[in-house]
Amino acid sequence: MHLTSQQHDIIESGGNIKINAVAGSGKTSTLIEYARRRREARRILYLAFNRSVRLEARRRFAEAGVTNVDVQTAHSLAYRHIVPGHGYKVVAGYKPHEIVKLLKIEPAGGDQWAAYATASHISRYAALFCARAAKRVDEVDYAATIEDGKTRAFARHCADRIRGGTRKLLAMMDRGEIPVTHEFYLKKFQLSQPVLACDWVLFDEGQDASPVMLDVFLKQPSTKVIVGDAHQQIYGWRHAVNALGAVDFAECPLTTSFRFDDRIAQLAMECLAWKGLFAEYAPVTITGAGTSRKTRSKATLARTNLFLLRNAIGAISGRSGLRRIYFEGNISSYTYAGDGASIYDVLNLQSGWRDGIRDPLIKQMRSFKELEEYAEESGDMEIAMMIDIVTEYGRDLPDLLKELKKRHVADDKRESADMCFSTVHRCKGMEYDAVTLEADFVTEERIKKLCGKVVKEGEEPVNPDKLAEEINLAYVAITRTKNLLSLPEGMFPGHDEFHAPARTPARPAAVREKEWLFDKRKKRPNAGKTWSEYEDIELMRLYNRDVTITELARKFGRKKSAITSRLKRLNSECPF
Numbered sequence: 375m376h377l378t379s380q381q382h383d384i385i386e387s388g389g390n391i392k393i394n395a396v397a398g399s400g401k402t403s404t405l406i407e408y409a410r411r412r413r414e415a416r417r418i419l420y421l422a423f424n425r426s427v428r429l430e431a432r433r434r435f436a437e438a439g440v441t442n443v444d445v446q447t448a449h450s451l452a453y454r455h456i457v458p459g460h461g462y463k464v465v466a467g468y469k470p471h472e473i474v475k476l477l478k479i480e481p482a483g484g485d486q487w488a489a490y491a492t493a494s495h496i497s498r499y500a501a502l503f504c505a506r507a508a509k510r511v512d513e514v515d516y517a518a519t520i521e522d523g524k525t526r527a528f529a530r531h532c533a534d535r536i537r538g539g540t541r542k543l544l545a546m547m548d549r550g551e552i553p554v555t556h557e558f559y560l561k562k563f564q565l566s567q568p569v570l571a572c573d574w575v576l577f578d579e580g581q582d583a584s585p586v587m588l589d590v591f592l593k594q595p596s597t598k599v600i601v602g603d604a605h606q607q608i609y610g611w612r613h614a615v616n617a618l619g620a621v622d623f624a625e626c627p628l629t630t631s632f633r634f635d636d637r638i639a640q641l642a643m644e645c646l647a648w649k650g651l652f653a654e655y656a657p658v659t660i661t662g663a664g665t666s667r668k669t670r671s672k673a674t675l676a677r678t679n680l681f682l683l684r685n686a687i688g689a690i691s692g693r694s695g696l697r698r699i700y701f702e703g704n705i706s707s708y709t710y711a712g713d714g715a716s717i718y719d720v721l722n723l724q725s726g727w728r729d730g731i732r733d734p735l736i737k738q739m740r741s742f743k744e745l746e747e748y749a750e751e752s753g754d755m756e757i758a759m760m761i762d763i764v765t766e767y768g769r770d771l772p773d774l775l776k777e778l779k780k781r782h783v784a785d786d787k788r789e790s791a792d793m794c795f796s797t798v799h800r801c802k803g804m805e806y807d808a809v810t811l812e813a814d815f816v817t818e819e820r821i822k823k824l825c826g827k828v829v830k831e832g833e834e835p836v837n838p839d840k841l842a843e844e845i846n847l848a849y850v851a852i853t854r855t856k857n858l859l860s861l862p863e864g865m866f867p868g869h870d871e872f873h874a875p876a877r878t879p880a881r882p883a884a885v886r887e888k889e890w891l892f893d894k895r896k897k898r899p900n901a902g903k904t905w906s907e908y909e910d911i912e913l914m915r916l917y918n919r920d921v922t923i924t925e926l927a928r929k930f931g932r933k934k935s936a937i938t939s940r941l942k943r944l945n946s947e948c949p950f
Contacts, residue, residue: 394604419575487745492535496543502613504557505584520753579601581605638855
């Protein structure tokens with residue numbers, strides 16, 4: 375392996391160090407060589423950011439012939455130390471309606487949504503405590519971490535109720551009365567003050583470190599190495615902290631990116647320099663050494679699900695030529711909230727088709743407005759995003775999502791996709807030959823307006839940490855490319871070479887529907903298959919638009935008798 379002088383300094387270093395590595399600078403290759411030079415070590419522990427990074431790191435260490443490295447995530451390490459010995463069962467998490475039932479939360483003032491909002495806050499308070507290094511729930515001011523003023527006001531008004539519910543939920547998990555969450559056993563691991571049997575600990579992605587795992591890391595007697603990019607911190611909303619700035623270790627930079635050339639490097643540095651508009655900023659040096667000229671893998675990146683879905687819908691509606699698409703994290707993750715609520719549930723509530731709502735929380739809402747109220751008071755951003763998407767696309771949404779799923783390729787055929795769609799959070803660590811950015815990223819002009827704005831009474835002042843994270847999102851998005859980059863108009867004035875061409879206008883919805891309705895297909899390919907949720911919605915919508923049974927049978931690939939039978943089973947009052 376040919377080493378740069380910076381990589382050589384890291385590999386030959388002694389004692390605790392922190393490696394501040396720019397995007398694409400070969401940090402994993404550097405750590406592999408660092409471990410190779412320490413073959414005498416009994417055991418080196420490598421802490422990976424997530425499972426996919428763990429698997430990739432294991433593969434690369436094995437290929438390099440380095441056998442004394444144990445690659446773990448924080449959760450896999452904590453699991454084996456805590457869960458088997460206590461006989462715990464594990465669940466991904468608890469939904470608000472489950473917490474309401476477990477803790478017997480009564481509606482406040484007769485409003486059922488208030489009970490669910492309280493449960494949502496309890497869930498997030500428990501997750502916050504489990505992420506922090508604090509020893510007691512009372513040591514964490516949950517309400518102070520909430521950005522939105524209305525959500526924070528609700529949390530303060532119900533503070534005693536939320537705090538008490540949080541203690542009770544955690545105590546029930548601790549006693550094994552209910553299954554524990556992944557956050558809980560990680561917290562219990564930290565409170566047990568473990569001493570890990572290793573000579574070195576390598577902590578990856580330190581800019582988005584969990585405070586609870588950082589506490590475990592810093593208390594180890596082993597030699598410690600923490601690596602990351604201070605400007606790629608994008609998980610502050612998950613209570614992550616930039617550990618690179620929190621540890622007093624000797625700093626070793628990696629400033630040469632082997633992913634992209636100097637054009638992208640210059641743009642990335644210009645983006646990061648926006649931080650100097652509102653805070654002290656030490657300029658970053660990035661040298662672009664990439665030489666790739668390939669254009670095979672292409673990606674469209676957005677900051678939010680709403681903009682990403684809007685772009686994907688526009689792409690399949692226009693003359694983009696995208697026959698095969700892929701959503702990083704799978705397309706279903708963009709239409710379902712983490713607690714299981716579906717975008718179809720939100721659509722059915724808006725349309726008044728209550729029999730089509732499956733999620734228990736949304737089913738309890740008496741109106742779409744009440745769901746909006748819940749999203750505001752609870753701070754449930756996933757539900758809020760679904761509300762925005764449903765409000766924008768309404769009854770056309772089932773058709774549009776069905777067409778996206780029809781063109782979506784399986785995970786093992788990802789490389790055959792004409793375009794990958796992803797939010798920045800889901801593509802962290804990925805790279806593509808060509809990248810197009812959507813128009814929902816922060817711009818220099820927007821930052822200047824926010825910083826120059828006079829804050830009126832009752833308004834929230836600009837949070838510099840949050841603004842810095844918005845810039846980090848733009849930086850991460852820009853640095854996913856290996857070659858080509860297309861930017862939305864106005865993001866970087868003066869850089870015309872990066873501006874995306876105007877898009878072909880989308881065809882009218884009526885034209886799209888007619889094309890899909892009479893799409894050629896095998897005769898009755900869906901005969902005998904279980905009806906999906908969006909097929910039910912679409913069937914009722916088209917039937918109530920006077921589409922004939924024959925046309926419906928052709929569209930759904932089923933017998934006319936199957937169509938008639940399904941219509942009888944569905945609620946004839948469906949507004950579609």
